[in-house]
Amino acid sequence: MKINREILTTAGILIIIAVTPLIFHENSYTMHLLIMSMIWAVAATAWDLLLGYGGIFNLAQVGFFAIGAYATGMASIHLGISPWMGLLLGAVASGLAGVLIGLPCLRLKGIYVALMTLAFFEVIGPLIVVGINLGTGGKAGLFPIPPFRLGSYVFNTDELLPWYYLCLILLAICLFITYKLIHSMLGLSFTALRDSEPFAQSLGINRFKSALVVTAIAAAMTGLIGAFYAHYVVVISPRMLGLDMFLFLLIMIIFGGAARFPGPVIGAFVITFLDDMLRPLDSYRLLAFGALMVIMIMLLPNGLMGLVAKINIPLFGKRDTEAEMLNPDIPKTY
Amino acid sequence: MIRNSKLIFLTVALLLFSGVFASPSFSSEPIKIGAPLPLTGDYAADGEHMLMGFQMAVDDLNASGGLLGQKVELVTFDIKNLAAEDVSSASKYLIKKEKVDAVIEGYGGWGPDWLAFGANSNIPFFHGSGSSTANELTMKDPKSYSNMFQYFSPETDYGVRAYQGLVSFDKKYQYPNKKIAIIYGDLDWDITYTRAVKDLAEKDGWEVVLDEKVPYGTTDWGPILTKIRKEKPAAICISILSVPDISSFVKQFVENPTSSLLDISYMVVFKEVQDAVGEGLQGVMGYVTSYVIPTPEGKKWKIRFKEKFGFEVPLTTPPSTYDATMLWAKAVREIGDVKKYDEINAYIKANPYKGLLGTYDFNNPGQGVSPSDTFPIAYGQYNSKGALSFFGVDEFELPNYMNPAWPKK
Amino acid sequence: MSLNDLIEILISGITIGLVYFLIAVGFSLIYGVSRVLHLSYGSFFTWGAYLAWIFAVKLNFNYFWVFVLVCPILYIMGMALERFVVRPLRKRDNFDFNVLLAGLGVALFLDYAAQAFFGARTKSLPSLLDGTIQIHDFVFSYQQLTMLAAAVVIAFALWFFLEKTRQGLALGAVAQDPVGARIVGVSLNKVYLLTFGISTILAGSAGILLAPRFFISPLGGWKFLIKALIIVVAGGLGSIRGTLYSAFLLGILEALVGWLFGLLWVMPFWFLALLLILLIKPHGLLGSTADH
């Protein structure tokens, strides 16, 4: 693997996250915010795979998050399966849901995908409520979702460090998968489709297959972190499907930089802490976020990571070209 | 253009950072009360009212020299649409970061959520969920929930009251049949409440002709009204805690009514419903979770509220958060140290508190208040002037009952 | 199910359809002409109602003056959105994506601006006309009839505008072929401005017409935006006639499903219907096949 700006930035972020508890482990609220940031970072990165890299307007991503959370929540409460298996189950269930949604939706084009998936997203909440007899808990939700166990140690809400590092491991795994994916031939194919669908197709790329695979992978990653979220917050309910999460994840992607790996990770941390800083503004906070969102799109379309790309660090040789920034690891030789 | 964009950035930066510096600093350490409130999102309207009750209470405390000589400060936390992670964040933020000495919420977790997050500490924690599930959970594990107090009666009690209210009209109204239609939103609150009404009605030999769950956000009631018109029940009981939903129901029902008494549950207290429906609301009934008891202090408080905020106090929400704050403050004064949480909790549990809405008595295994003569749930009906008239508190004497606006067919 | 029940369900289905047509028509127009998925549309719906509330409730104007005063404000708001947000994005890559997100940002801003100005509590507008009228066994409220009249007027006015006026024809030309339209001398920017202005008026008017029935709250527009999206997609993006058909189709479906299975099942059935329509006709009921 060639050392490049993406890897350096990602490694830097992961190292900073890994050592942060040295300073903050006493401050459990900050730890909580950091854990939430990591959760959003995974969700935003997965969504960016579709929106940014794939140009696939899948708006059902928060739905996959909920499916992962509910899969493990229902299985561990009703069937008593271990939360560790639940993580896997969440990923698999969401991945499958991704394929199921993808099969009809991805045959459509561009904006129709957005509308179809948005409609699907809107229908998950009602389905959870209707499915109360299947053990979804209806509108009230599921409670309490059992915690992870490691030998005789039980994860608990007083000690956040184990949660923290478990989440960091999941984040690292997801970032690794994402990085590998973006720089694989599959990644090249969906980026090609995004840039110019007709040309990509005329060169032998199967649009449907490529979009379906990336949708499934993104859904599985989102489901995985959704499952972690369920165990971490103990209670899940259809209220998580409100506009909040939907909009905040999008703001994170915009802020960090769409299709600028690992921009969404940066976005997730910045926005989570900014949101917390702005608490004194109460309801004006969202007014500010709305304005911020528009301004970012207008003035800084590549987000913070776009700025990072422009910084010249002599130590690492000359500045990467824009194109290399995007796909530096595509094999130069086979 | 460049100057322009810089200007925009500056404005935004100012806007963003003004928040950081907005929180004032005090020389002596203030006592902090944590208030998780829905300030944005679908429940923001109620959040505003809850906040007013807190503001009254905190201002009153500080005007009288603070609590144990210290200034009292309110720390809010926006719990948005009440998603679990926001409720969880709220507890962590308020307890762990802000280190508040009490948490008081209006409603927002529907019970179990708060127990999940409040029980990790022992600071006094008041929740207004009105959830029977929360009481049951507390009973099962009294030790870990010893700091959790539910200062609203649970929804099942409202169901009992509403049913009593409805059938007590038999003498005056002469029900044409014994059919009842029950419609409810998909919240736990609605479901449990209407279940209580339904069980009582069936025991009394009523036929439940419609038992229908509807999603929140329903504003077109055509299909439901068709069913109602087909069955012509003598009573309709609907519970959905949303102004647009309930207002549109009443409005569309009144357009082509059946001769049914209409009970819109708790929504009867909302002034917005009254504004929205107007004349059509005459004769519509419902229970009132609590209301300011017309004692001299209560009347004075209502006047003060109007002076402060410029409008008549809404029936239940601001007085509730006011009462909860004051009853905690009293316990703190009695114990003499705000940090002796266990002693404060024990005091609150052992000593009933007389507030605006009645006497709060947590001395029961569920640590929640329940209706009684001294903590009444009222039953009300809109009279022709558009104002709410209460029916007897002790007995159902129905002094002001009147027939609904719509004709009896 | 007796015949009377069926007729009553049809009536409520048609009423719901009317509502949906009023909501979706402007959304359909804007996508058809300018290919913008206008996600802040719902907020303009809300703002129309709030502006009307200022004039009708606070200042006690009658509805005629309310419309006269509110429409120009909405028109300017719509044009401002096009000029200052949409147009700059048009020149850049990934227009679809960026304009979608910018729309969400604008919506967030407008909604919470409404909460800041008007408070979060639900507001209501008085009915345009009070009272009911009975025809045979069936009762109609004047509000329902006003909506019907408004829908007919709007549909006719739009038809007249699009088919019989120069500017309307220019809109149609741009909708079909922006490049071709520019070649024959239509100014795209002018057409886009006009389209945003008109659609915003349509959104706001729908807000005013429906507020007496559904009431106003800061986030109240979202529910309708989502429904408008589904209707417009099912009808075929950009086709006003398709929007008309699908609004009534889905309205009647809603009434039927609500009657047979309960209102909780409405959204799942809508989704199913949309899925079926798009599987059979990938561009919606009347969508053009040569959609770029």
Next chain:
Amino acid sequence: MILELKNVTKTFGKFAAVSDLNFSVNEGEIFGIAGPNGAGKTTLFNIISGFYRATGNIVFDNRKISHLGPDKINILGIARTFQIPLLFDSMTIYQNILVGSHFGGQGKSEVENRINEALSFFGLQELRAAAVANLKLLDKKLTMAAAAFATRPKLLLLDEPVAGLNPVEAELFVGLVKKLNREHGVTIIMIEHLMNILTEMSDRMMILNNGQKLIVGSPETVINDPETIECYLGNSHA
């Protein structure tokens, strides 16, 4: 015969963009297509390469392809370019060609060979690491052709390849096309507005008008045909 179209018709609503078209292309030839604006030339390319589904029958290399999607058709051996460069703007020239070589080419071990061959054939070796977004038009067109060539097509469809190029650039491009045909045996169908280029290059030509075939034949017969003349003159009068 490498490609044969039988009764191919494509309608948009009531408008027939291509109607009842029959013709065939021989292996190894350069087949030119001309016709006025809106004659259906690009639509025809979109049909052959699988972007539009049309009625009728298309046979390529003894296989029916009329029901296949663009990617399948490419893998069978038909590549194309577009009138306006539709490159992958976020990538380098190398990566653009890599897409073609990897997804369209047969034999994964040959990927790098095909790329190098395409790069050197079109003279893009020097620019291989350049981002395509900022290239001049000629290089964009060369990249597009190189990516198509890297799929190892038997048949290459070129849609107005020299439009927008200056005469020197056009000559360079035309030379490359001829070389591609001669040295690599790629059959070529080419749409071109400039009649002199088309007649000079083509082995055979076809004139389309209103979606219908006017005439097919050698450049001399086509250019002297009265119908062709009328079609072009008539068009210029309109």
